[in-house]
Amino acid sequence: MHVPDGFIDAPISAATGVVAAAAVAVSLRGARRELDERTAPLAGLVAAFIFAVQMLNFPVAAGTSGHLLGGALAAILVGPYTGVLCVSVVLLMQGVLFADGGLTALGVNITDMAVVTTVVAYAVFRGLVKVxxxxxxxxxxxxxxxxxLSVPAAAVAFTLIYAVGGTTDVSIGKVATAMxxxxxxxxxxxxxxxxxxxxxxxxxxxxxxxxxxxxxxKLQLRVDGQLVDVPAAETTPVAARSHRKVWITGLVASLVLAGFVSFYASADPDGLEKVxxxxxxxxxxxxxATADSPLADYGVKDVENARLSxxxxxxxxxxxTxxxxxxxxxAVRRRRSADTTPVSTGV
Known part of the structure; x- marks a missing residue:
């Protein structure tokens, strides 16, 4: 669902750019509360994994394919604020290096694919977990x-953006239905x-x-007819439980998906392209703007073998990524540590 340059006019592109910048700024502050010794080492990996899986277009209908957006996955794994940042990093790398998603449409893409999907997905997720x-x-x-639910929500958001800033005169009702x-x-x-x-x-x-x-x-036992909480067993401090194995496994999986499995992805246009x-x-x-990038269209320039490229x-x-x-x-985690470090008064 990467929106290219030219789909949305300049004023609305600028407006969504402001919305996206504000969302990223809020997320940077919110991520300070989410990133701890458990999530901080994995957040960069989550972004890389989303990048890799987005290369795996899967067929969904005759002549149409789809790919992961990643907002729900990121929000659930590392938190909603950090999730917005994860998807935003992916979109930035794709737009700048791989000519995927217009640079003038970066605000549209972040608003739609990072903010909308993450907010909707995490709200639904938290509501379901409570019941x-x-x-x-x-x-x-x-x-x-x-x-x-997060994916059609993003489709609705794009349709609304196009309704107010689209550069062609088409039936919005038909676009909404198709999207x-x-x-x-x-x-x-x-x-x-x-x-x-x-x-x-x-x-x-x-x-x-x-x-x-x-x-x-909490584990409870019935003692003399009453339920009594069982004292929690001592746990190994989180810092002592290495994340290295999970991190390495995730990185290897990402490299295999992007470097090998992606060759077998569907070549059909994705949902937005088809509509x-x-x-x-x-x-x-x-x-x-970066159509002549050495990595444009997810291939290495001057490498003739398609699989290798x-x-x-x-x-x-x-x-x-x-x-x-x-x-x-x-950097965000370090800022949190600095904010929570007691200031010596010298007394």
Missing amino acids: LPRRRSSITAASFVAAV IGVHVLIGIGEAAITALTVGAVVAVRPDLVYGARGLQQ AADKGIDARTEEH GGLAGVIGVGV VVAGSTVFW
């Missing part, structure tokens, strides 16, 4: 539903990927999943 039984399967189920219809199908794929990923992490390290915090229930072509809203699409581009993308994301989240 479902407190067990791991509930986290997976809530993740599925949240992800399903929501195809993105409901894409949402099912998004939900499957999100639920499988969240479920896998919850199964081995529930302490690393932001959305699973507070999942554990744009069918309804004529792509009539004024502009050439991307795409694989190298994917590996480079994962590497750049994990470094950029980790740098951002390390």
